[in-house]
Amino acid sequence: MGQLVKRSFDAEGRVTLSYSNGDKTTPLTIAMVDFDDIRTLEVDAGTVFKASDTQSRVLGKAGEGRFKQLATSSIEMSNVDLSQEFADMLVIQRGYQASSRILNVANQMIEQLYENTRGR
Incomplete structure (x- = not known):
């Protein structure tokens, strides 16, 4: 049994969890979404948007199809x-x-x- 000490992401969006006992797991992958028409997005609260038309929504993973790889360990x-x-x-x-x-x-x-x- 160990304590979670670090979270990291790779370029494909896989989440790696590192524990104090040396164990590492990759239980999750970040989902990506793109819209054919971004005008269907509406401001919900502050910087949160919601899609009024889910038909133009495309789900995927980083590095697959229209989605680029993630730029990890970088600052925008x-x-x-x-x-x-x-x-x-x-x-x-x-x-x-x-x-x-x-x-x-x-x-x-x-x-x-x-x-x-x-x-x-």
């Missing part, structure tokens, strides 16, 4: 360029500030016009 890089997003945020903030000033000046001009024409 972010697809967001933080420096570009920060620069865009500053541009938007400056645009907002300029728009706010324009609205304040327009409001002051309308008030001044109203004051000047009130007596006539």
Whole structure:
């Protein structure tokens, strides 16, 4: 009897469980799914999707048919360029500030016009 010490995946999606007594088992394989039309997916909650049309669903294993092998022991890089997003945020903030000033000046001009024409 041993304690589970490590879980790992291979390129075909097989899950290998390693135990403290040296035993290793491969009891599971990760299922893959693809859709002929991804527009049939609906957001269920946050980043969870559900398929409204299960007819276009294709199940399989990694490395078989249309499914690629898994890239194990790797880290996916972010697809967001933080420096570009920060620069865009500053541009938007400056645009907002300029728009706010324009609205304040327009409001002051309308008030001044109203004051000047009130007596006539």
